[in-house]
Amino acid sequence: MKKITSDDIIFAALSLFSEKGYDATSVDEIARESGMVKASFYKYFQSKEELLLGTIALIEKLLNKDAKELNLKHQLPAREKLRQLYLIALGRIYKNRIHLLVYSVPLIGSKEEKIAHAIDRLEHNLSSLMVDFLIDAYGESIHDYAYDIVFVVKSMIINSFRMSDSELSSTEHQTLAEFIVSITDMLAQGMLSPDVQHQIMWGLDSGLYEDSDHIWTKGRQIAYVLQHMDAVLKQIELDEAIQNEHMQILSRLQGELSEQNVETAHVKALLLFLEQLPALQEDCKKLKAILEI
Known part of the structure; x- marks a missing residue:
């Protein structure tokens, strides 16, 4: 056996x-x-969460292995390698709906944050591979536009799976990959045209594609801490008036932190009020560390 x-x-x-x-x-x-x-x-x-972390790690390992093997196929034209990379992404990540798992996991604890972080890293890794293969296919001049193309490609893939009533077959994967390469051709040709000035949406320095060591951005960290605080306030037993007051202060804090120019003094005052509640002290401490205040 x-x-x-x-x-x-x-x-x-x-x-x-x-x-x-x-x-x-x-x-x-x-x-x-x-x-x-x-x-x-x-x-x-030890748990289903630990299994999911292992699952994401294995998929990333297999993705890198597949991409490395594809890179070694020197006889293949660069455009064909790009098509095959899209097929790898379809089979390894999107077929298994790994990109959607982060939205179905209740993100209120350290284990769940690790899951979200791991999925972010996997997506970042895939984006980096796509950029490398795009440069091989269209030349170094596509570099500035590569992340925009990756954004469009991923959006097309996700919507294709979301709109399908059933699991896509191998033949449909092949058709979808070829279609996406055709769209990539048109995007690359248009963006490299000297006659048109294109707006770059997702450059290398954007938050969407930070270095992998810093992918867990401040904005994402803040969002998860605020989400946890909201969950805590809804779960613990408090006098209704006190609970409503804390929910209002938390809402004001969320609004303050969403502003482009954050008023540090206001944030400090709101945190000072919220941390009086023992159940929120740890989260307030985390926010202060993230915001460096």
């Missing part, structure tokens, strides 16, 4: 996640799909 490995469990989970979604898939179902009992599952992963 074949020994079950952690990768076997991951692939079983991926099948269930893509079919039912992360939230609707139980550890019991994952264990059964893997050919084991629930108790055995915990010998490999």
Whole structure:
């Protein structure tokens, strides 16, 4: 009898996640799909969240392996390599709906933040690979526009899967990849035209494509802390008047932090009020550290 490995469990989970979604898939179902009992599952992963982190890590590993092998196929034209990279992305990431998992996980704890961070890194890694292959296909002059093209390509892929009533077949993957390459050709040709000045939306220095070491941006960190504070206020038992007052102050804090020019004094005053509630002290401390105030 074949020994079950952690990768076997991951692939079983991926099948269930893509079919039912992360939230609707139980550890019991994952264990059964893997050919084991629930108790055995915990010998490999301590929780479903840890399994998901392992899943994302494996997909990133396979993505990099596929891309490396594709790069070594020197006989292939650069445009064909780009098409095959799109196919790899379709099969490794979007088919499994990995890009959507972050929105289905309740992001209120450190484990969930790790999941969101891991998915961000995977998407960032894919974007970087696409940019490299775009430059190979269209030359170094496409570099300034490459991130805009990647944004359009990813949007097309996501919408194709979202609009499909059923899982796309291998033939449909091939057709979609060729279609996307055709659109990429048109975008590249238009952007490189000397007759038209194009607005760059997603440059290398934009928040969407920060260096991988800094991808967990301040804005994202702030958003998750505020989300956690909102969840805490809704869960703990407070006098209704006190709860409403704290919710209003939190709303004002969210509004203040969404402004382009943040008034530090106002933020400090709002945090000073909120941190009087013991349940919010840790989150207030996190916000001060993120904002460096």
